[in-house]
Structure formats: structure tokens, C-alpha cells
Amino acid sequence: MIRRFGALGAVALVLALAGAGGAASASTFKVIHVFQGGTVDGANPVGNLIIDADGNLYGATEYGGPNILGYGCGQDAPEGCGTVYMLSPPSAGQTEWSENIIHTFSVGNSGPDGALPTAGVIMDGSGALYGTTAFGGVESKKCCDAGVVFKLTPPAAGQSSWNETIIYDFTQFESDGKKSQAPVTLGVNGALYGTSSSGGLHGSGTVFKLTPPASGTGEWTEAILYNFKNGTDGANPVTGVFLDSAGNVYGNTSVAFKLSPPGAGAVNWTFKPIYSAETVAGLTVDSAGDFYGLGSSVFRLTKPVSGTSWHPTQLYTFGTSPPDASGPADAPTIGADGNLYYTTRNGGYYNYGGVFKLTKPKAGGTWTETRLYSFALNEKGYNPQGGVVIDAKGNIFGTAYLGGNSKDPNSNDPGDGVVWEISP
Numbered sequence: 001m002i003r004r005f006g007a008l009g010a011v012a013l014v015l016a017l018a019g020a021g022g023a024a025s026a027s028t029f030k031v032i033h034v035f036q037g038g039t040v041d042g043a044n045p046v047g048n049l050i051i052d053a054d055g056n057l058y059g060a061t062e063y064g065g066p067n068i069l070g071y072g073c074g075q076d077a078p079e080g081c082g083t084v085y086m087l088s089p090p091s092a093g094q095t096e097w098s099e100n101i102i103h104t105f106s107v108g109n110s111g112p113d114g115a116l117p118t119a120g121v122i123m124d125g126s127g128a129l130y131g132t133t134a135f136g137g138v139e140s141k142k143c144c145d146a147g148v149v150f151k152l153t154p155p156a157a158g159q160s161s162w163n164e165t166i167i168y169d170f171t172q173f174e175s176d177g178k179k180s181q182a183p184v185t186l187g188v189n190g191a192l193y194g195t196s197s198s199g200g201l202h203g204s205g206t207v208f209k210l211t212p213p214a215s216g217t218g219e220w221t222e223a224i225l226y227n228f229k230n231g232t233d234g235a236n237p238v239t240g241v242f243l244d245s246a247g248n249v250y251g252n253t254s255v256a257f258k259l260s261p262p263g264a265g266a267v268n269w270t271f272k273p274i275y276s277a278e279t280v281a282g283l284t285v286d287s288a289g290d291f292y293g294l295g296s297s298v299f300r301l302t303k304p305v306s307g308t309s310w311h312p313t314q315l316y317t318f319g320t321s322p323p324d325a326s327g328p329a330d331a332p333t334i335g336a337d338g339n340l341y342y343t344t345r346n347g348g349y350y351n352y353g354g355v356f357k358l359t360k361p362k363a364g365g366t367w368t369e370t371r372l373y374s375f376a377l378n379e380k381g382y383n384p385q386g387g388v389v390i391d392a393k394g395n396i397f398g399t400a401y402l403g404g405n406s407k408d409p410n411s412n413d414p415g416d417g418v419v420w421e422i423s424p
Contacts, residue, residue, distance in 0.1 A: 044085035047120030065104030101162030294328035330387030348374035
């Protein structure tokens with residue numbers, strides 16, 4: 001869907017050392033979708049993309065969409081309340097990806113919807129999508145604009161529209177969390193786990209669990225697993241959590257932590273810090289149960305073999321200026337090759353962000369960073385706000401929050417963002 005200046009198309013650029021994109025190794029970068037914003041399309045993509053078995057990509061935009069006059073979306077979101085979208089690969093004989101706007105958030109226009117998602121979505125085994133919004137919900141009309149957790153169910157046979165269900169509306173009560181800015185995680189029996197960046201008993205955010213109704217109909221039930229105190233436990237989480245096979249929950253603020261379920265006869269989860277660092281970009285877990293994270297460096301936390309202490313290893317320390325990485329956008333993605341792939345909001349050759357690869361060393365060697373692409377202030381996008389997803393062929397997909405417009409370069413409009421692909 002093209003708004004102002006015609007189709008940009010899939011702009012391909014072969015990158016080489018010191019080339020136009022500032023990459024350090026040959027890769028092919030192309031824009032596969034330009035967001036148009038306004039009442040036509042989403043604007044400003046956020047969080048990670050996900051990919052299904054057919055190669056379709058799913059994601060969210062913070063702004064944009066057809067319904068832009070709803071409550072809570074005026075000054076805060078002049079171009080709308082945000083969208084969830086799907087991008088389908090080119091069909092046989094075609095070259096363009098096609099977009100389907102699955103849902104437009106429309107607070108006040110058609111019910112107590114959420115507004116302004118700041119994270120991507122996840123998918124369950126049935127193809128349903130789950131996500132969060134930082135604003136909106138029933139409580140937005142009372143006092144708090146605290147956000148929601150939502151579910152999008154695929155169209156029934158013969159239908160074309162996805163169906164949205166608000167499965168939890170964060171409340172005005174001080175004990176509840178508010179403004180979830182992270183994706184949720186699926187657990188056993190369809191339960192969802194997540195974080196809120198504020199609210200809770202101490203106002204510093206929470207870790208929560210949502211349990212679906214036993215009968216399949218009725219309301220989901222929320223349980224607060226932990227209230228952050230803004231002490232040695234950190235505060236205001238903006239990344240999600242993940243679970244191990246024993247039901248422990250892991251996540252991070254400025255502290256990487258582990259939450260253990262209550263023991264026999266107990267009711268409270270046990271909080272344990274496992275690493276204190278600038279882990280604001282989230283954590284990734286590998287098949288061995290070790291964690292990888294991004295802060296001022298790329299690090300690994302090795303799972304304890306005996307005892308309870310995790311072993312930290314600094315794999316790579318970011319430089320202090322471009323063209324090195326700066327301001328990681330999300331947790332790293334582990335490729336099938338065992339290498340780490342990540343994006344940064346800043347850094348890169350032009351200091352508008354970049355896409356990087358950290359190559360796993362051979363025995364006795366060191367990890368090596370390669371700059372795959374450097375974003376510039378142009379129509380190919382810049383300032384990514386999410387990580388990457390990699391398909392079975394090794395193609396890397398991600399988004400850029402700004403850029404994409406091919407309008408008058410003297411305009412103050414920074415553009416509505418893009419979805420991009422890097423091919424090996």
C-alpha cells in the first residue's frame with residue numbers, strides 16, 4: 001500500500017566493504033515494504049517480526065491505521081492507534097511482497113481496544129496471534145490508560161477478517177501492572193507470561209501470568225508473580241520473559257533474573273538476580289540453556305553445572321563510536337550456524353543504526369563482529385526498534401522505525417519506516 005509518492009519497490013543494494021551501506025562483507029539488502037502511515041497503512045514498526053511455515057511475516061506498528069480519531073490517540077498518536085500486519089512473499093512470477101492489515105487499534109471508535117503497541121506479536125499452534133499495547137483499554141476512559149493484552153484469531157473458513165479479543169485489561173488499581181511494552185510468552189496449557197513497565201505494589205513494574213478460562217469461555221485470570229522494588233532487582237522492565245522446562249521464569253531489567261515457582265505450601269515466587277549489567281535489550285536462550293544478551297557488550301551467561309551461580313563471559317565489547325554497534329534494539333537472534341545476529345538503533349557507518357553478525361569462534365579463538373548493513377538517513381529506513389528473524393534459507397528480516405519516504409528531501413517528515421531483508 002503506497003501513500004504519497006508511488007511505489008518504492010524492493011530496492012536492492014549489494015554491499016561491500018566501505019560501500020554505500022557501510023557494510024564489512026558482501027550482502028544484499030532490499031526494502032520489501034514501505035509503511036505509508038495515515039489512514040492507509042501502519043507507521044513506525046516496533047519489536048521483532050515472526051515468520052510462519054509459509055514464509056509470511058507478522059509484526060506491529062506503533063502508529064497508523066484507518067481509525068485515527070479514537071479516544072487516547074489524538075496528540076499521543078496523530079497518525080492513529082497502531083496496527084498488526086502480515087506481509088506475504090511474492091507469488092510465482094511476482095517480485096513484490098503484499099501487505100494485509102490484520103487489525104487496526106481503534107480506542108473509542110469501536111469498543112475498549114488497546115492503543116500504541118510497542119512490541120511485536122507471538123503465534124500459537126493454531127495460528128492465533130498475541131500481543132500487548134502500552135495504552136488504551138476500558139480503563140483509559142476512567143483514569144489510567146494502562147494498556148491491554150490481546151489475541152487475534154485467524155479468519156474462519158470463508159471469512160477474511162481476523163477477530164480480536166481483549167484477554168486482559170490492565171486496571172486502575174495500584175496493585176496491578178500498567179503499560180506492558182514487551183511481547184508475551186506462551187507457557188503450559190496456553191498460559192501467557194509477560195511484564196509491565198510500571199504499576200504494581202511499588203510502581204516499578206511487574207511480571208505477570210495470564211491463565212485462560214478452563215472451559216474455553218469466560219475471563220482470563222491474572223496473577224502477579226513479582227513486583228519490582230527499584231532496588232537490587234531493578235525496575236521498569238521493557239523486555240519479555242521466557243520459561244524453562246521446570247517452570248522457572250527468566251527476564252531482565254538492568255538485572256538478569258530468575259523467578260522460581262512457589263514450593264510446597266508456599267504462595268510467593270522466589271526472585272534471584274543472576275547477572276547485573278546493562279541488559280536492557282533482552283535475553284536469548286540457546287539449546288543448552290545458556291543466555292545471550294546485549295548491553296554495552298555482547299555477553300553469554302552459562303548455565304550452572306553445579307551450585308547456583310551463572311558464569312558471565314564478555315564475547316564482544318562495543319566500540320565508543322561509529323561504525324561499531326551502539327544502542328542495541330533487541331535481544332540477539334541465534335542463527336542455525338550458531339552465530340549471533342542483532343540490530344542497533346545507533347552506530348553503524350552513518351550512526352543511524354545497523355545490522356550486525358557476531359561469528360562464533362573456532363576452538364581457542366575470539367568472537368568476531370561483522371557489519372552487515374549500516375542504515376543512513378534515506379528512503380531505505382533507519383533507527384531500527386526491533387531485532388531480526390531468520391528464515392530457513394538464511395535470509396534475515398527486520399524493520400526500521402523511520403525512513404522509507406521518497407518525498408522531497410527538504411521535508412521535515414522522517415518517514416513511517418520499512419521492512420527489510422538481507423540475503424546471504
